[in-house]
Amino acid sequence: MKKNQISILGSGLIGSLLSIYLKRRGLDVSIYEKRADNRKGPYREEGRSINMALSDRGWRALEKAGLTEKVKPLTIPMYGRMVHDEHGKTNFLPYGKDNQAIYSISRGKFNQLLVDEAETAGVKVNFESKIEDVDLKNFQIELTSLQSGEKETIASEVIIGSDGAYSSLRNAMLKQMRFDYRQKYISHGYKELSIPATAAGEFAMDPNALHIWPRGNFMLIALPNPDKSFTCTLFLPFEGDRVCFENINDERDVVGVFKTYFDDAYELMPNLTQEFFANPTSSLINIECFPWMLKSALLIGDACHAMVPFYGQGMNCGFEDCFILDEIIEKYGTNAWELVFAKFQKVRKPNTDAICQLAMENFEEMKSDVADPKFILRKKIEAKLHQLYPKEWIPLYTMVTFSRMPYAEAYYQGKLQQKIMDRVMADPLITQNWDKLDYEDIINQMDKARAV
Amino acid sequence: MKKNQISILGSGLIGSLLSIYLKRRGLDVSIYEKRADNRKGPYREEGRSINMALSDRGWRALEKAGLTEKVKPLTIPMYGRMVHDEHGKTNFLPYGKDNQAIYSISRGKFNQLLVDEAETAGVKVNFESKIEDVDLKNFQIELTSLQSGEKETIASEVIIGSDGAYSSLRNAMLKQMRFDYRQKYISHGYKELSIPATAAGEFAMDPNALHIWPRGNFMLIALPNPDKSFTCTLFLPFEGDRVCFENINDERDVVGVFKTYFDDAYELMPNLTQEFFANPTSSLINIECFPWMLKSALLIGDACHAMVPFYGQGMNCGFEDCFILDEIIEKYGTNAWELVFAKFQKVRKPNTDAICQLAMENFEEMKSDVADPKFILRKKIEAKLHQLYPKEWIPLYTMVTFSRMPYAEAYYQGKLQQKIMDRVMADPLITQNWDKLDYEDIINQMDKARAV
Numbered sequence: 001m002k003k004n005q006i007s008i009l010g011s012g013l014i015g016s017l018l019s020i021y022l023k024r025r026g027l028d029v030s031i032y033e034k035r036a037d038n039r040k041g042p043y044r045e046e047g048r049s050i051n052m053a054l055s056d057r058g059w060r061a062l063e064k065a066g067l068t069e070k071v072k073p074l075t076i077p078m079y080g081r082m083v084h085d086e087h088g089k090t091n092f093l094p095y096g097k098d099n100q101a102i103y104s105i106s107r108g109k110f111n112q113l114l115v116d117e118a119e120t121a122g123v124k125v126n127f128e129s130k131i132e133d134v135d136l137k138n139f140q141i142e143l144t145s146l147q148s149g150e151k152e153t154i155a156s157e158v159i160i161g162s163d164g165a166y167s168s169l170r171n172a173m174l175k176q177m178r179f180d181y182r183q184k185y186i187s188h189g190y191k192e193l194s195i196p197a198t199a200a201g202e203f204a205m206d207p208n209a210l211h212i213w214p215r216g217n218f219m220l221i222a223l224p225n226p227d228k229s230f231t232c233t234l235f236l237p238f239e240g241d242r243v244c245f246e247n248i249n250d251e252r253d254v255v256g257v258f259k260t261y262f263d264d265a266y267e268l269m270p271n272l273t274q275e276f277f278a279n280p281t282s283s284l285i286n287i288e289c290f291p292w293m294l295k296s297a298l299l300i301g302d303a304c305h306a307m308v309p310f311y312g313q314g315m316n317c318g319f320e321d322c323f324i325l326d327e328i329i330e331k332y333g334t335n336a337w338e339l340v341f342a343k344f345q346k347v348r349k350p351n352t353d354a355i356c357q358l359a360m361e362n363f364e365e366m367k368s369d370v371a372d373p374k375f376i377l378r379k380k381i382e383a384k385l386h387q388l389y390p391k392e393w394i395p396l397y398t399m400v401t402f403s404r405m406p407y408a409e410a411y412y413q414g415k416l417q418q419k420i421m422d423r424v425m426a427d428p429l430i431t432q433n434w435d436k437l438d439y440e441d442i443i444n445q446m447d448k449a450r451a452v
Numbered sequence: 453m454k455k456n457q458i459s460i461l462g463s464g465l466i467g468s469l470l471s472i473y474l475k476r477r478g479l480d481v482s483i484y485e486k487r488a489d490n491r492k493g494p495y496r497e498e499g500r501s502i503n504m505a506l507s508d509r510g511w512r513a514l515e516k517a518g519l520t521e522k523v524k525p526l527t528i529p530m531y532g533r534m535v536h537d538e539h540g541k542t543n544f545l546p547y548g549k550d551n552q553a554i555y556s557i558s559r560g561k562f563n564q565l566l567v568d569e570a571e572t573a574g575v576k577v578n579f580e581s582k583i584e585d586v587d588l589k590n591f592q593i594e595l596t597s598l599q600s601g602e603k604e605t606i607a608s609e610v611i612i613g614s615d616g617a618y619s620s621l622r623n624a625m626l627k628q629m630r631f632d633y634r635q636k637y638i639s640h641g642y643k644e645l646s647i648p649a650t651a652a653g654e655f656a657m658d659p660n661a662l663h664i665w666p667r668g669n670f671m672l673i674a675l676p677n678p679d680k681s682f683t684c685t686l687f688l689p690f691e692g693d694r695v696c697f698e699n700i701n702d703e704r705d706v707v708g709v710f711k712t713y714f715d716d717a718y719e720l721m722p723n724l725t726q727e728f729f730a731n732p733t734s735s736l737i738n739i740e741c742f743p744w745m746l747k748s749a750l751l752i753g754d755a756c757h758a759m760v761p762f763y764g765q766g767m768n769c770g771f772e773d774c775f776i777l778d779e780i781i782e783k784y785g786t787n788a789w790e791l792v793f794a795k796f797q798k799v800r801k802p803n804t805d806a807i808c809q810l811a812m813e814n815f816e817e818m819k820s821d822v823a824d825p826k827f828i829l830r831k832k833i834e835a836k837l838h839q840l841y842p843k844e845w846i847p848l849y850t851m852v853t854f855s856r857m858p859y860a861e862a863y864y865q866g867k868l869q870q871k872i873m874d875r876v877m878a879d880p881l882i883t884q885n886w887d888k889l890d891y892e893d894i895i896n897q898m899d900k901a902r903a904v
Contacts, residue, residue, distance in 0.1 A: 182633070
């Protein structure tokens with residue numbers, strides 16, 4: 001039987017970054033991954049990816065691993081949302097101040113880079129290793145090599161499950177006494193589509209924005225890629241509404257929906273119907289559980305807090321997990337894993353609960369609110385408040401995306417702001433009067449609310 | 453490969469009763485059970501059972517299977533709660549009207565009877581058959597015979613999981629897309645203890661009551677057995693409080709807690725310390741999930757709605773599941789399982805959600821409220837209301853325990869009553885004035901509340 005100091009399950013974004021941190025602390029680290037090494041041969045994304053948007057928390061974690069400069073070339077900055085109405089008219093809503101952006105990046109290439117870096121650092125990455133079971137009594141991983149078909153048992157001092165929403169380690173923990181767990185699917189599914197580069201080899205739309213076609217209970221989004229294409233994601237209810245996946249069964253249905261609701265995008269999507277039926281319809285899950293650890297086994301990232309993608313924080317939150325775990329290891333050393341993991345879950349759980357909740361709430365904003373003039377005005381007022389009082393009023397999106405404030409704190413401040421802004425927006429003449437508002441009074445209200 | 457028409461997982465109370473119903477409809481029914489046949493050799497309950505309390509819903513289901521007369525001799529009626537205070541003084545709180553009782557029954561003997569009846573009806577019960585996996589694509593059960601060690605694959609037209617809180621069928625469904633699931637442990641655990649018959653061979657306390665020692669955040673209960681012993685259950689927080697399982701580590705600790713808080717019971721428990729350390733500390737789980745079915749596979753009983761034991765409805769609710777499923781089969785026949793199961797989960801889910809919630813809420817009542825004079829007065833007023841207006845005011849406990857009203861309806865009516873009674877009890881002079889209350893006015897308030 002093989003013996004490892006640290007076994008990481010899953011070579012995804014979180015597992016690879018974490019392995020680099022741990023290796024740099026002088027530990028013996030091995031990763032086990034079911035999938036084949038996709039750096040060899042043509043890369044297949046399986047048509048079910050939503051492009052990632054790197055923001056401050058993610059960059060901070062990459063910085064700590066010395067990877068900023070290597071990752072940058074893979075990204076494209078998006079400075080705001082480009083909202084497309086049903087007539088093809090667009091309206092740009094900035095995410096923050098002029099220089100603040102989130103960075104579009106494709107999961108596949110990013111993951112390849114991180115695995116390369118992990119191997120360079122000395123991590124042993126074992127592909128095509130399917131975890132059959134995690135034995136939490138004896139701290140052994142049972143796996144099958146998908147190449148040879150052979151079974152292997154690996155003893156480990158530490159087991160870390162960064163194996164995503166369908167985690168094997170979590171499945172083993174699920175059978176332990178007093179493990180709380182919840183998985184909840186939302187009513188909507190999604191499908192990956194694309195907008196290729198133009199015949200002239202250029203971006204078909206402004207590349208420095210996240211494009212949204214909000215249509216009430218459904219939406220289309222598009223994020224730019226360095227090859228000048230856009231990765232699009234269509235979010236629809238599975239069933240029940242007039243426009244839903246269940247009601248789209250042939251090419252005519254697809255074209256009908258796109259011509260009616262996304263006509264300007266449709267003109268840019270020559271492969272639409274082919275992609276629609278070739279790519280799977282995927283579901284969206286929210287996962288919460290506790291505890292995240294058992295002795296020296298730990299869950300991290302989506303394995304313990306999978307969230308819906310509507311705040312663009314899933315990967316950033318997972319990277320922040322790694323960053324914070326590494327800080328705790330720095331403090332308590334590499335000989336007290338139970339203590340380290342206990343500290344980690346205690347400090348981290350309220351924050352991941354908050355961002356899971358915010359991600360759920362933000363779906364409403366993306367698919368509906370961004371098309372509402374009142375919502376746009378509200379954002380404008382908040383931006384003005386932030387400009388006048390940069391420390392006293394930081395819009396929620398900015399706290400989450402462009403700061404490192406704990407998510408739970410951002411959530412709390414956001415709720416206070418929401419109440420005050422509800423009052424401000426209740427003025428029936430707000431549309432005319434917004435630039436004559438008593439901004440100082442709003443800040444005073446916020447101070448009072450915080451003091452309670 | 454063997455082929456079954458209907459495979460039931462688990463030969464517990466629910467699985468055995470259901471098998472009898474289905475067999476009587478002329479179906480070919482087999483049960484698979486991991487445990488050995490406990491009818492052979494000395495019966496072991498593993499020291500982790502809480503006595504069951506049969507009430508109206510359970511009796512109705514047994515009646516339909518023609519089993520009432522066979523089950524009765526195993527039961528002892530309990531007409532109310534006997535509340536023991538810290539000085540050993542007791543106070544009897546009736547459950548309902550004079551003749552209304554719930555019936556104490558030990559799980560083991562009851563289960564043996566039901567398995568006997570299932571076999572007599574022609575059901576094939578396979579013991580020591582451990583389910584390794586349920587293949588929901590091919591509708592096959594993979595099991596290992598614990599006697600021979602051999603593996604077997606069984607194809608089935610219909611698979612029903614009555615395999616309890618840790619259901620194998622549910623585990624297979626958990627991996628399916630869009631299966632919502634939640635398991636939540638409460639902060640308290642429990643331990644089985646006992647009060648034997650006296651030296652004279654008699655009950656050591658009144659056998660026709662459910663005995664409770666409510667102590668705020670913890671409690672002891674005792675239910676009678678036909679052999680004149682009582683099965684006791686101690687409910688304590690696992691940790692955190694002064695009195696909790698974590699703080700009881702040796703005989704002195706056990707005796708200390710019992711002499712301080714349960715002195716009158718302690719005098720009747722000669723085997724206390726031995727049992728305390730021999731019996732496991734078990735945890736209490738609440739499980740909710742949806743859907744309950746996939747094609748012609750169905751979850752039933754604890755497998756889809758395990759509840760905490762504080763309303764005494766876990767078994768009764770599972771039996772009512774069987775009763776209602778059988779009614780739906782009667783209506784739609786035995787050739788339309790998907791339709792039958794879809795109807796079943798739709799009608800049943802709101803009701804099991806309601807009783808799960810009530811069971812959680814009733815813990816507070818048992819461990820604390822029953823010792824509160826205001827609570828006792830409240831019950832008295834409600835009993836009087838019920839006596840004066842038997843149809844207009846049925847106390848919540850009566851609706852749940854002595855009626856067949858859907859649980860969700862009982863829950864709703866109960867919440868209306870609660871609001872009205874909160875108002876009644878807010879009168880600072882209620883203790884003196886309660887028998888001069890305007891009862892008609894209370895009923896009118898209830899009518900108005902219902903009409904909203």
